[in-house]
Amino acid sequence: MQKTKNEFYLDGLLSGDELVINHIYKNTFPQVITFIKKNQGTYEDAEEVFQDALFQLIARLKVRRFEIKSTFDGYLFTVCKNLWRKELNKRKRRVRNGGVIELIREEEEHSSFILEQERWELFEEKMAQLSENCMKLLKDYFNKVSYNVIVEKFNYSSENVAFQRIFKCKKRLAELIKKDKRYRELN
């Protein structure tokens, strides 16, 4: 049987195959560098994020066994984006706390993120089960598109209608999440 491309990457990672790892670097890392440099980071940050993402992916494969539903590259890039999102939030918090650095054990840091990422994937999966209209609406709303723009874009008769609609979509999403038994498990 022929291996799928994802299997090729995952098996290579699990066995620590240097050729596969180098290949992954060449394929995905440039994209991560570009993203992080555009978002207040440095090459060093990108390197750290990329290595953490790969390392956590391996740990997750070993302990949890899971399937990547998209392409491997796409998946890895998403994880890197989330890791960077978390890091930026941490840095903001540090500024607010007057520069106090939170001391977290390394393994704790990895394991927390792995579980947060799993939860994030669950939420994404449920988002995809919403109607396309709902999904777009929620994304726009949370990424600070103003009500009047939303009203126009989605052809609503008033801002109040838009508000009601957002509200319903969110409620639907919450119901979908609650129904999934993984939501409780991951708590």
Add this chain to the structure above:
Amino acid sequence: MEESVYQKIEAYLGGDMAPEEQHQFEELMANDPELQNEVALYNEINHHLNEESWLTTNAGKNNKTKQELEEYIKSDEATQIKSKLQQAGKVYKQSRKKPSKITFFVGALAAVFVAGLLVTSLFFNKTSSDDLYATYYSANDLPSLIKRGAEDEVLSTAIVEFKNGEHEKAIQSFKTYHDKQDLNDPLVYAYIGFSYLELNKINEAIQSFDRLLNSDSIDSSKALWYKSLVYLKTDDMTNAKNTLSKIIANPESFNHKKAIELLEDLDKLSSYN
């Protein structure tokens, strides 16, 4: 739950409640686990949808999986894989840049500027020990890297960044240069050290000079001199004197005579204060 409850949840999470209303709502939550869960879920959804935020969950609750993960992370196998990943990072970095010939001139030009930069940057924040630092610092003391790698693009970039005061970038470039192939050039640590010093990262500066000190380079004794300059700049008289004594103890050391002079000056300084 009723629609009005959800409106309250949103108002609460959005910080749109008056203090008293908020207080009431919190009391309500305290006695109503279902409401509590609902608020937690809505909070998580809000964070999920906002592309800029990330909710660090208190995942300690999920003990078994977390423990399994942490056990694996601490295992030898995981440690080995991690070093392989780091190695791949180095390989990647090396493959990124190929040297070009034009940069030779940039490098040579930069060398001229480096001297000026170091001297001028030392005249800020003058205190008496800083004055001494400025007096005893000489750009000539910085090893010349130009002879060694004039045609190396990464090195030229590093020196230009150093010259421009982009110390963070310079550190990165010097490290990249240093990690290349089998290039063993401990003198790069001197530049990295001074970059850190400029960034006020004193510990890193000392660490970098220590690397030079512990290398087998014939210039390793320069590190002691650099370290005493760091201590001088940070007003750490005890360490400055200790380090100078080490230089003095060995007549072969770099700047042996200067070290004697400087130690005398420091002794004078402390008798004034």
